[in-house]
Amino acid sequence: MKVYYLLGILMVAAVGRAAAQNEEIEDSVENRQVKKVNVTVYYESLCPFARDFIVNQLRPTLRGNLSRYINLELIPYGKTNRTSDYNGNATFSCQHGPEECYGNLIQACARDFIDSDALYAEFVACYMDAVHPPASRRLMDEAAEACATPAGLAASRLRTCANNTFGVERLIHYGRLTDAFATPLRRVPTVAFEGVDDEAASEAARASFAGEVCSRIEPPRPAECEDVKIVQRNGGVTVRTAVWSFLWLVLPLIRADRLFMW
Numbered sequence: 001m002k003v004y005y006l007l008g009i010l011m012v013a014a015v016g017r018a019a020a021q022n023e024e025i026e027d028s029v030e031n032r033q034v035k036k037v038n039v040t041v042y043y044e045s046l047c048p049f050a051r052d053f054i055v056n057q058l059r060p061t062l063r064g065n066l067s068r069y070i071n072l073e074l075i076p077y078g079k080t081n082r083t084s085d086y087n088g089n090a091t092f093s094c095q096h097g098p099e100e101c102y103g104n105l106i107q108a109c110a111r112d113f114i115d116s117d118a119l120y121a122e123f124v125a126c127y128m129d130a131v132h133p134p135a136s137r138r139l140m141d142e143a144a145e146a147c148a149t150p151a152g153l154a155a156s157r158l159r160t161c162a163n164n165t166f167g168v169e170r171l172i173h174y175g176r177l178t179d180a181f182a183t184p185l186r187r188v189p190t191v192a193f194e195g196v197d198d199e200a201a202s203e204a205a206r207a208s209f210a211g212e213v214c215s216r217i218e219p220p221r222p223a224e225c226e227d228v229k230i231v232q233r234n235g236g237v238t239v240r241t242a243v244w245s246f247l248w249l250v251l252p253l254i255r256a257d258r259l260f261m262w
């Protein structure tokens with residue numbers, strides 16, 4: 001009887017504590033004091049793998065509550081090569097042809113015209129979804145037109161920017177960021193956390209972006225993390241802890257005389 005009574009008290013206390021922690025996290029999220037996970041995506045406009053990641057992993061996660069824990073930077077450059085002629089004019093060469101360079105340019109330009117990070121990410125996801133090989137200049141322009149309007153942007157501004165030295169300078173800026181991160185960039189897309197070039201983390205993010213973000217949020221984690229598979233990368237520590245807990249809990253239960261019976 002007393003044991004059940006005590007258990008009841010313990011359970012109420014535990015539930016109360018969890019609720020308090022949840023409230024704390026809601027509070028801190030609203031007050032923007034939550035520690036955000038820095039995410040940088042290096043990609044290029046006509047890469048099918050980048051498209052898959054941005055459309056099927058990044059976009060749904062950003063549309064959910066987890067977005068409040070993410071500080072995102074999108075770098076539309078990928079494996080582009082850049083050369084300068086004797087006038088100092090830059091020329092770009094892209095993996096999937098000149099249309100890809102143009103698509104990168106459009107996205108680089110859009111960043112400067114869209115203030116909101118969330119709207120910019122929506123624009124990029126919309127654009128990546130709309131363009132695909134075999135691409136044409138016309139397809140790239142039509143996609144810009146279709147995606148600019150929901151972002152509150154006039155597509156003509158994008159086209160003018162992409163046709164100008166201003167746009168080229170924006171793209172060079174992203175090229176420099178990519179070079180500083182990795183020269184050459186090995187994979188497209190590369191998803192970097194806290195600015196670190198870690199292939200395992202990047203691949204994990206491509207498989208489950210929400211899971212990888214959740215694994216980087218310190219507990220207590222937001223409710224959104226309950227539904228996603230959290231990849232435990234330093235699994236060795238966990239297994240060792242489990243084995244020790246087992247030994248400490250179970251060994252005292254085994255009677256010594258049984259152990260020495262034979």
Ligand SMILES: *[C@@H]1O[C@H](CO)[C@@H](O)[C@H](O)[C@H]1NC(C)=O
Nearest residue numbers: 026063064065066222223224
């Ligand atoms: C986001 O959080 C709110 C309040 O905590 C909840 O009502 C809502 O269902 C959540 N949305 C998603 C997409 O998880």
Ligand SMILES: *[C@@H]1O[C@H](CO)[C@@H](O)[C@H](O)[C@H]1NC(C)=O
Nearest residue numbers: 085086087088089090164165
């Ligand atoms: C190259 O640079 C020159 C001199 O700065 C400029 O007049 C010309 O328009 C540029 N060409 C292109 C294609 O940007």
Ligand SMILES: *[C@@H]1O[C@H](CO)[C@@H](O)[C@H](O)[C@H]1NC(C)=O
Nearest residue numbers: 079080081082093094095096
């Ligand atoms: C970029 O340059 C490297 C080295 O010259 C070359 O192997 C690669 O194919 C080039 N890539 C593009 C997209 O032009």
Ligand SMILES: *[C@@H]1O[C@H](CO)[C@@H](O)[C@H](O)[C@H]1NC(C)=O
Nearest residue numbers: 156158159160161162163164
């Ligand atoms: C972009 O430049 C090309 C050729 O330089 C021109 O034909 C086209 O009209 C320009 N487009 C815009 C939107 O300025």
Ligand SMILES: *[C@@H]1O[C@H](CO)[C@@H](O)[C@H](O)[C@H]1NC(C)=O
Nearest residue numbers: 037038039071193194195196
């Ligand atoms: C995360 O991003 C913010 C703003 O972009 C930056 O100030 C901070 O240094 C970054 N943190 C890490 C660990 O890269």
